[in-house]
Amino acid sequence: MARAQFQKGQKVWVECVGAWAHIEKVCPVWAAGFEEPVRVTYDVGLGRDFLAHELLLPTDDPAVSDMGDWRLLRARNKWQPLEDCAHHPQPGSYPVVVTDTADWGGWRVPGAEYDRDPARIEMQARVIAIAPRLMTLAAQMIDFVSDHPDDAPAELLELAKRARATLREATDVLAPAPESLPRPADAA
Structure with a gap:
């Protein structure tokens, strides 16, 4: 049952x-x-x-929930000759962000995009890999400020508000689909 x-x-x-x-x-x-x-x-x-x-x-705060251990791996670039990618930070490979449950899938970019600006893609990969830890840190700051609102400086209160808004962007529920789409005559 x-x-x-x-x-x-x-x-x-x-x-x-x-x-x-x-x-x-x-x-x-x-x-x-x-x-x-x-x-x-x-x-x-x-x-x-x-x-x-x-x-x-x-959990009480979705931002604090355990999102796993995200890490940065390097995958071999098997489609591009080494001489074509000598200008890359680590020639012959590209970054892949994966979770602790598997070494496959995850975040990656097409080779042509990586080749256009490898330093920017490397930076994005590192930011994505540390995002769960940054979210936890922001949630802990919000909790501290909400526990001691009278003792917190005005600047810290403002930072906590901005952190809460930023976390909300990542953790809010999708809006339900509209019951019906507006007709073109109604939209004008």
Whole structure:
């Protein structure tokens, strides 16, 4: 028998989509002869119903949740001859940002884009790799300032507000799709 693990209106992380959403509807599946549902799915407004194992609860602050250990790897550039990439910071390779769960996938750029400005791409890779730690640091600063608002200098209060707005950009739930699209006559 299945029991609902989430409730309507609850904020969840949809793992396979990689986005925050709200439970719009709990959908139990009943079968004759059973007193409880045999399966429970959840409608989060993303086009299909999800099972409980596809959804995760946020911690008190999603920015503080463990995002894993992101790290920078170097992948061999097998499509470009070494003499064509001698001007790269590390000739013959390019950066790949991966999580601690796998050494494949992750963030990477096309070779032509890397070749155009390798120093910029190397910088972007390092920023992406440290982003979870920066988010945790910002959330800790916000918590400290909110625990001691009277003792914090005005500059620190302003920094905490900016940090909260920046974290919100990364952790906010996707807006639900509109019920209907406006007609061109209505848009004018």
